[in-house]
Amino acid sequence: MKTYLAPVNEIEKEWYVVDAENKVLGRLASEIASRLRGKHKPTFSSFIDNGDFIVVTNAEKIALTGKKWDDKTYYRHTGYIGGIKETSAKELLEKHPTDLITKAVRGMLPKNKMGRAQLKKLKVYVGAAHPHAAQQPTVLDI
Incomplete structure (x- = not known):
């Protein structure tokens, strides 16, 4: 039996919206990374980008377990000598709430061109509103 390989022009990419309110960061990020790669589809191939688009809302209401708000x-x-900067998860949430989810998902994707292309399909927003209503995303419960 031959392995089925879907042609690139026949791959259908769906749009999903995920509400991050009170969701644990790592568990949410691992499911999002899996969906971005397309591992939930029976036609998954590691060298073809057949993942879906994910819209994450309420990024400022993400949860971390334990003392990770201070310890993570x-x-x-910066590129200069001695120019290492560190930021706690709490500070990152205050300044750039979307970066917390983006950095977690980026670490779970492949470190190559495919991973960078898959990360572009992740859209993270503060608040419940997002500009992707025209794509008619379906709600994904994680």
């Missing part, structure tokens, strides 16, 4: 640290480097 995000690092970045």
Whole structure:
């Protein structure tokens, strides 16, 4: 029996909307990453982007377990000597609430061109409103 390989022009990409209110960050991010890759579809292939579009709302109401609001640290480097900067999850939520979900999902996607293309299908918004009503996204309960 031969393995079925869906042609790129026949792949249908759905739109889903996820409400992140009171959802645990890691559990939500792993399900979103799986959907972005298309692993929930029977036609999944690791070298073809057949994942769906995900719209995440209420990013500012995400939950973290334990003391992770203070203990979880995000690092970045300015490029200068001694220029490492660190930000706690609480500070990141206050300044850029959408980055918390985006960084978690990015870490769960492949580190190559395919992963960067799949991350572009993730849309994260503060609040319940989003500009993708024309795509008629279906509600995804995670």
